[in-house]
Amino acid sequence: MDEEITFGPRDAAPLASGNHEAIVIDIVTNNYRVKKVYVDQGSAVDIMFYRVFKELGLKDDQLTLVRTPLVGFTGPPISLEGMITLMVTVGQAPKCRTVPVNFVVVKQSSLYNVFLGRPALNALRAIPSTFHLSVKFLTPGGIAEVHGYPEVARACYLATLRGQKKVIAQTTCLEPYIPGDEAQQLDTQDEVEEFPLREDRPDQVLRIGALLPAKEKEGLKALLREYSQVFAWSVDDMPGIPTDLAVHHLNVDPHFKPVKQKKRSFAPERNEVIRAEVGKLLESRIIMEVYYSTWLANPVLEDVR
Template sequence: MKVAEPNSRLFEVITYGPSDPIPAASSNHETLVIEILTNNYIVKKVYVDPGSSVDVLYYRTFESLKLTREQLTPVRTPLVGFGGNVVHPEGMVSLMVTIGRHPRCQTVPVSFAVVKADFPYNMLIGRPTLNALRSVYFTYHLNFKFPTPAGVAKVSSDMNAVRECYLATIQAAVTPRAVSKAEEKRPTVLSIDSIDPQKTGKPGRFEPGDEVEQVVLDEARPDQVVQVGAKLPSPLKEEMIHLIKDHRDVFAWSADEVVGVPSELMIHQLNVNPQARLVRQKSRHFGPKCSKAISDEVDKLLPAKMIHEIQYPTWLSNPVMVKKDTGGWRMCVDFTDLNKACPKDC
């Protein structure tokens, strides 16, 4: 059956019923493992995980696809597994991925997080790709369906690949082998999800301590003070303080001390939606105290070459003054409208 959307496009209604057989010799608890086409290669043993918020490409597969590190886009956001293990990606790479069989197939761009990890699968397809396909996932039948111009495509699990990957996982868990120290520290990734910086208390993450003590780094400069956790074990605390004092020259105690820092370390491009509507914020007026704090902050940033003057007679973002606990002022900028115009990414 076909139904018209409000914009008059037609799409197939996706249903499951008696005509959809249950995979033979299946307990219905197996994983969904498929094959896809990308970079002119057919990639088998692709694990489909609707619980993952990212698509993952394992590094050995990355190399097998004849991709190079120059094609990677740097990424700082770490990934966390189901057990709280943190994985730092090598970078992101965008590939065109074809799923399904011609003519019932779709080709979509997929942004993969490339990670180094021991895993029997070649890549992991998560929610971003499933959503891009507008797919309907059904674990009972071990397949998923999605609409295509030629009709509904159905992609079923490769049961032979499922068993091979399962046996490989069990064998790796019970067979001892000589490993390097780097491999000993490398976590086993089962299901990957992005870390939510708003959530705290997750396993395997350090939480800030309540009690700190002040440490003066240089007796000649009593203003150069850092805070160290008061409840740290004594040997660790002493080593940390000794290390910080030895490298106290890396700290910048004022804005003019960071002159000469390469601009590529602090400049990034904003991914602004070109269709976004221009917004003119109404100019705000500040009292004498806030105005003086703004002038003082600007006078610090100008000599350090962190900012420079430019004439925008119409478009601007207002400064926002926030009161510090110490009684001073922190100058922020109201980028609410800019944030709305920047598409969100992972």
């Protein structure tokens, strides 16, 4: 991580940079991708607005009391709801970094969800360029460059001029973040290509990026087919899993008396489904039949749509 960070002629400047737009990016925190994050080099604190705090599933009792008010260039001091430390990921794997950020939480209306101020930028050792509308910082995978969304910044600016702050602020700006899900992680709409894993099983289909280079795509297909045995399409593909590899047991205190549920009756078609699924598990030796005279749990059917 000793490379030099520079901005030069090779870094394309978006046309919007001529309009002096703000740098607005995305971050990942608390298993959510948070949009409309304002990179504010003029702020001495990192700010999260209370509505976003609640949408992230956080509770008021997680806040640390802060008595010092937030003071800006104009207007009266703003009281803080408190402070919370969250792990924040900026960038896209493998060029990304995760750092702890101390957010002060305020109950104010804003077109943005979060202000990343100097503390977060310094923790990332980030170098913003307002001309290029991007932020660069060092990562173990090399120099990461996070580009801003000038159209979002422009829309927020115009909404402010039109007095539409409350309308824009109420729009949904969070997305659940699933680690390893590239479509979610990169927030792209890349096309995918389906291909059968085995020629004799056309129903076993995997998906890979359609825009991969031809050589890389063929290599990936060959690798997946070589290790096709690791994919389980049904319980029939997982016979006799050794208990030293995986085992499921109920973590029940032996001092508690077992409870026998009242036997539940199912409709004939549901009984057939239960019988078939249990039969598959028995044939694959994933479960075994045992008898308990004092304990019983009814099967639960779930609708998967």
